[in-house]
Amino acid sequence: MNGTIEAPTIEYALLAPLLVVFGAAIVGVLVEAFAPRYLRSAIHLPLTLLSLAGAFALAVWQAVKGVPTEPAAMGAIAVDGPALFIWGTILILAFASVLLIKDEEHFVGAAAAVPGSAEEEQALVERAAHTEVYPLLLFAVGGMLLFPAANDLLVAFVALEVMSLPLYLLCGLARRRRLLSQEAAVKYFLLGAFSSAFFLYGTALLYGYAGSVDLVKINQALGSVGGQDTLLYIGAAMLGVGLLFKIGAAPFQSWKPDVYQGSPTPITALMASGTLVAAFGALLRVFWVGLGGLDWDWRPVLYGVAILTMVVGAILAITQTDIKRMLAYSSIAHGGFLLIGVIATGHTQAENTSALTGLLFYLVAYGFTTVGAFAVVTMVRDAGGEAWHLSRWAGLGKRSPLLAGVFAFFLLAFAGIPLTSGFFGKYAVFQAAVANGATPLVIIGVVASAVAAFFYVRVIVLMFFSDPAADGPSVVLPSRGTAAVVGFAALATVVLGVFPQPVLDLAHTAAQSLFVR
Amino acid sequence: MEPAEIIQHSGGAIGAAWLMIALPLVGAAVLLLGGRRTDKFGHLLGVLMAVASFVVAALSFVQLLGFAPGERRRGIELYEFIPGLAKMGLLVDPLSISFCLLITFVGSLIHVYSIGYMAHDPNRRRFFAYLNLFVAAMLLLVLADNYVALFVGWEGVGLASYLLIGFWQHKPSAATAAKKAFIVNRVGDFGLLIGIFTIFATFHTLAFDGVLANADKASSGTLTAIGLLLLVGACGKSAQLPLQSWLLDAMEGPTPVSALIHAATMVTAGVYLIVRSGPIFQGAETAQIVVTIVGVATLLAGAIIGTAKDDIKKALAGSTMSQIGYMVLAAGIGKAGYAFAIAHLITHGFFKADMFLGAGSVMHAMNDEVNMRKYGALRKVMPVTFVTFLIGYLAIIGFPLLSGYFTKDGIIETVMEHNAVLGWLAVLGAGITGFYMSRLVFMTFFGAKRWEPTAHPHESPAVMTWPLIILSIGAIGLGAFLVLGNRFMTFLAPAVGAPEEMPAFHPFSPTGLATLALVAAGAVFAWLKYGRAEVPALAPRGSFLTTFARRDLYGDALNEALFMRPGQWLTRLAVFFDNRGVDGLVNGLAAGIGGTSGRLRRVQTGFVRSYALSIFLGAALLAGAWLVVGNL
């Protein structure tokens, strides 16, 4: 051995979207270090937005140029159709979320200052701001991009952490209700670390089983390795725990309401949209690629999880009184609906493609609507900041009909009323499931969505049919960013609800090749 | 002798027979839509339309007489009513034209009479509109050439009856009576409707033409079913047992209404239906027997009710029931009875209208007092009314040579030939008729004055008395004209058929004598009790039988116990069940989900460690489940 190592080949062009995001994050850190305080925000925002837009453009360019069929970066990353599609989705959603945090309203001025202390007061006076949130957010987005593209479990694990760690931090940085925010951070962190330990243990067992953490090799080993099936089963289950935790499937959903409620709303928006998309991408990749040959075994298990998730999400949401918490439970229920799509694997490539198409479409539709909904939440304020309690939303339809109307529209999309994007999302997933024989699951899903409709409708009732409280919240004039997000989300919800075909085509094209194997 | 073929017809008065219906209908429409603008001439327009209708009917009759007897069934196609089910067409034949003449003639007279009777009513215009509506509907009923159109008329007269009974709708009793009349009629219509369904299911047509000509091809079971169902309809409309209860209450309406609708015309529609559907009944002996039983029962029941009523109109209404019982009885016998049934129907139309209008005249004079115990000795103050009423009275009890004598005795004779038991019951009914009608006359016109202090009776104006006079003329002579020489039977034969041999008229036959004797006994008994003796101002308690009769033979009580009370309970139960049961289930489900949610959310304790526990347990479960599934 002469001590030389052959240089690894890394397809920089393929990974460009990732690299742009990470690079921008690092530049952001440097800005933190060297730029004077008053300039930072002015630099960060364009930097962040530009990098996200640039990454999106690169991803599009990549997709146009042709989707590679081999994993990149020495087999660590698979930039395939679904990955590119998910990247594009995440980047748009992240872009929207960044637009939401533009006004420094949401983040604490000095995180180190104890709430209520003189230091905090001073920070307020000085208009201190944690501009670090921008690079942190970019890191999180980078993790989200990496997670669904990870072709081996090691990269998946690292990506999981890259995605999660900044989010743990960001959760705790709310400007108001800081105790709740910090509580959310602690809970998210402890539970996140706990669940990633499970993920890791699952990785270990699968590694033991297959001798590799490469998803493709694991899949190959499914047929060839004998006698170690228990390792495989437990490993897969542990891996599932980690992934299902991230998507908030029951019984791993408990963090979601608390964290969504406590976090700064733009971060909630990012988590509810971007993280969910990324986690589903990873879940799909792990289960379809890594454990594709095992679907006969994991399908019944996921069946149960999906049912439990839908039921828990729908039922618990009914009695919620906090808008963000309610949206969190709604997100849990939607996670359940999406799991139906994961289960809807078939035996032919076409069947799988249609299931994947449905899922991708659902993710896009749901992501846009969610970001829009949380954007609206940021705009309804009263003296204590955002008016979370639902009773405060009473009569909003009279005070601010347009905003309430848009929000009602988002809620209808969540409920899956036709002519909204949510309907086609559900439809696509359900159709794939029925085509692959999961009709009972679809029936349960349908019943759950009927139950779920109740609480969406309840909010509409509150907004439109109740009389406004005398000291009700006011709707702040949105910043241009927020207005753009709400407008865009509403537009997307309409367009996807009326002419879903282009996006469906896109998703279909992306899903055509399925995942790189 | 079988009915003749129907010949399609156009032209002439018969071709314009639809005008008979259209004219009063236009009258009604103008008066109803025109509103107060037509108040001034409303009554005149109403009369005009009725008379015009009569003119058309008379011209049609004349034209019909111009055809050979075998060609006297003329069908007129108007338009397609319900494609696949029925066309709207008219059938002008001896049967329908008889009814038309009766309806339009008596109707016109009553219109005229009403000008005076309703002179002081602010809503007189509306009254005439309803009367016109009634005439139109009644003519449609009798002129229709199929069961659907007949049913349209059938319910149309029901509507008119409802509107007219409830004409003084500010009176709760009137409103209730109107509603009751309609609902009880609907019960009858229920039967009629199902009868019509059965006819359609059997024949796939509803035209009289197709159904009646082919009735003999259907099984007797089917025909019996149809017959019985039609009978139910007839019972409802003609106030026959067991659907009689509405007629007495219907006297809440203005008296001309009682005369026209509840004596002369509408209530006889049941008889018309049975006669018109003759071929069906002839193929269903059971149905015929039931018809006769119903007829006899009603004729006795009506008579009994008539004996006990102190309300002059209700007594007359009981009498109407009874007389229609005779007609139904006759119609139930078959071809032999049809002519007598219709003849009695026509004469009854005259003399009963005469008496009702007379009663109206009396009421008009007595401040709308109807209690006969407060009448008495009116013959002197109201001579015209008295004389015309007396003629009607003599006609109905069958005083020789007056109308009733010919037609009612004709029925009794025919029935006696057919079945002695029924015959003797009919004779008994005649006897009771003699009693109660005498009672009525004695209480009203004879005896001592029992008037209220405020009453100042006087003779009615000419516009009211002339119709009385004309009707009483009919009551005198019409019977002889129709029955002698089987004139009417011959005339009707092309429409309803006729017995193989025409009955001969036997004056003073044994049956006739027995009837006369019984009637005379009844009259004498009435004289003893009400003419000679003092009539108490308050009704004595009377025997069980009296109470029985006064309470309308407990008909209402029976209805209340059998239908109303259980119906109310059922309604309450259903409402309760709907709110608590069906809706409760729905709401309960919602509440259950909500409750589950409320309880389940407590699982989200807020403690990280609980969450971690759920994850840990979940992981164990997931792994366990996977192992189980994997090793299956």
Added chain:
Amino acid sequence: MTTHYLVLSALLFAIGGVGVLVRRNAIVVFMCVELMLNACNLAFVTFARQNGNLDGQVIAFFVMIVAAAEVVIGLAIIVTIFRTRRSASVDDVSLLKY
């Protein structure tokens, strides 16, 4: 021998898991998570030898790096909340519930 290592790793993992559930001090809870990660590492190293490739060791190495970063963030968060609430008990952070 491999099985023994694996069973040890499983035991340590389970003990760590139970620790997370029963301890209230956030720092100790976090230490229990670290124990679980260590258990994973043991499994990786064992499997590396079992399978005859070094991937396991590499992964264990990465896990250590990740764990170190995670510890930094975690402890920073815990300290923050401690400063606010003067308590490191995880049971005290339970305002968000139901």
Added chain:
Amino acid sequence: MGESITFWVLAVISVIAALGLVFSRRAVYSALMLGVVMISLAVLYAVQDAPFLAAVQIIVYTGAVMMLFLFVLMLVGVDSSDSLVETIRGQRFWAILAGLGFAALLALGIGNAVVGAPRGLAAATQAGNVPSLAELIFTRHVFAFEVTSALLITAALGAMVLAHRERSEPKPTQKDLSRQRFVAFGKTGKNPAPLPGPGTYARHNAIDMPALLPDGTISPLSVNRYIARYEESQGILPPEVARVLEQEEAAQRANGHSTPTLADEAGDDGPDTEPMTDEGVVAGRVVGARGEARSEEDGK
């Protein structure tokens, strides 16, 4: 054979230590127990042909990570200990049940797996353990390696965000500070000079030994009030110190104003150094609640 002995010894130790980690009341003990587990594992790594990892385990984990833990523990209060009462109903029962079940499941699963003899790493580490690892890290896993940098940056940035407070004004120089002191002296008569440390002119300079004035009496300025309070509660407060404190208290009451004391200065340092007492926790809660209220207010 040697491996077996090592394994069994270390396995027992590490399991006991792990249990100790979970069940010791004091957090510091738990930390130390974790250290024991880590070191045991390091040895087991070494036994299993992973010398590099063993070293990293010692250096990174036991050396850095554990120190961080201890650091924070000290910050939070070294003597903090959990109460033994479980407040969440059923938590312990289910936790232990789940733990046992889970362990059983894992053990069962692993035990059931047919595991042959280890293949050994001889073939994989022909170039030596570290070079081979390096080759893998820098070729096959290079991307993961690069991405971990993001993780580390995040960690650093996060620590900064949460712990570091940027100065908004220039740091006061020594000159500024002494000027401040004398201004204060001029206004309130507050002693501008440094306070005497403990043990001055005394036999030794332990923290509980007050300084002596030239006349041999005790300087009340140098009495550590916390310790004094503690000793008083334990009944071991030296009588002369007690006397001095009493005199001072009497003088204060007479003057009607307090003279600055050590305790006051200590208190100025902020709540971070306040001892972990029940009152402190309550106070912290109050502060927290107040902060909550205020932070709700400034949403306007």
Added chain:
Amino acid sequence: MPWLSTLMGVSVLGALGVTLVRNDKLAKQFTLVVSLIVLALTVAMAVQFSPNGDKFQFAETYDWIPAFGVHYGVAVDGIALVLILLSVILVPIVVLASWHDAEAGKRSVRTYFSLLLVLEAMMIGVFAATDVFLFYVFFEAMLIPMYFMIGSYGGAQRSYAAVKFLLYSLFGGLLMLVAVIALYSIAGKGTFMFTDLVGTIQDVTTQKWLFLGFFIAFAIKAPLWPFHTWLPDAAAQAPAGAAVLLVGVLDKVGTYGMLRFCLELFPDAAKFFTPLVITLSVIGIVYGAIVAIGQTDMKRLIAYTSVSHFGFIAMGVFAMTTTAGAGATLYMVNHGFSTGALFLIAGFLIYRRGSQYIADYGGVQKVAPILAGTFLVAGLSSLSLPGLSTFVSEFMVLTGTFQRYVVPSVIATVGVILAAIYILWMYQRTMNGPTAESVKSLPDLNAREKWVVAPLVALLLVFGFYPKPLLDVIHPAVQDTLSSVSVTDPQPAVPVAQEGQ
């Protein structure tokens, strides 16, 4: 000319236009004009319809979502045509009737009328859809405008009623969604076009399941017993105009769906389930009528009468004879006019007095004879008095049903008696008797209200005596439907040679 798209387009553009108008009064007039234009266009279209031509006419088909095989496909046959006519006739009437309804609250008047026009477009769409998926989309989307109309402009319990209405319908719709999906998957045709899907499901068991999926949704919508309890709440709380469209048109989608989809797509299952459906219908007829008798609230009462009437319609649909089928279709139209009139006039009454409770009225006839008179006419149409169009349809349904199912038809006929009780009793309690103190000063109908009632009464009368124009259009379509279910009418026991009958 793309007639159907034009109709919908005009409505939708009108709806947008209304929101842009700044003045409430102008908005109302604008809405009225738009709805009249739609009516005129529809009449122009209907005139060109040839009853014996192609089954579906004025067809437009464009790919909408090729990925799902979904088309924008609209066309009408006789059944759809008359129902669209019903819808577009009712809308201007409702607009005129609702002139002041939306002003009662503090809600936007323009929104109300805008929603009305949106609803009109969807009503046209739902009947015209020839793509099952498109039908479903309209079927569900229609709920939303109606939900807002009830919830924003309704009575005291409006939000409860609106939510119940929405969730109940949504639940049914979602079950139907499963069936729609399964239909697509199992048919495997890659298209949702109705004509392509007819006859594709051969397996009877599959048919049964799919049938149930569709049927439950329709049964809730219609509403059939025991899925009816949302209707009294919704109808009683909705403003009168919305109630008319709800009961008059929206609910017809349920029975229309049964006729169009349940029967044609799943003929074997439809035959299998016929006894069940007939039973439910008969229960609904009698039960709805009995419960109606016991109501104390006028609008609830009317709603329950509709439950009874929908029983007739469903029975007619499933009797599967030409007469009953055509009767049921005609019933849908007539019931729209009849209930529409009843609701609107009751609405006028309630608007005057401010109470829905029957007990608060009495003797209204004396002070407001025209109101009472028209109310009576509307009531009589509800009890199917001959001479009014409802009679024709009820008679046809019963006659047709009797041909095949004697006992149910006889029990159903009891509904005729009960109808008389509930209508006349309500009429007696509100209009007859001594005039109640509280209604002494009620004004009679004003000119606008007369214009609302007049067309309805006229239609009831005209079609009562001359239903042929409608039946001529309906008959071929029903025959076509039944022939695709491959049933033939029962033959008479005694065949009578009748030309033209």
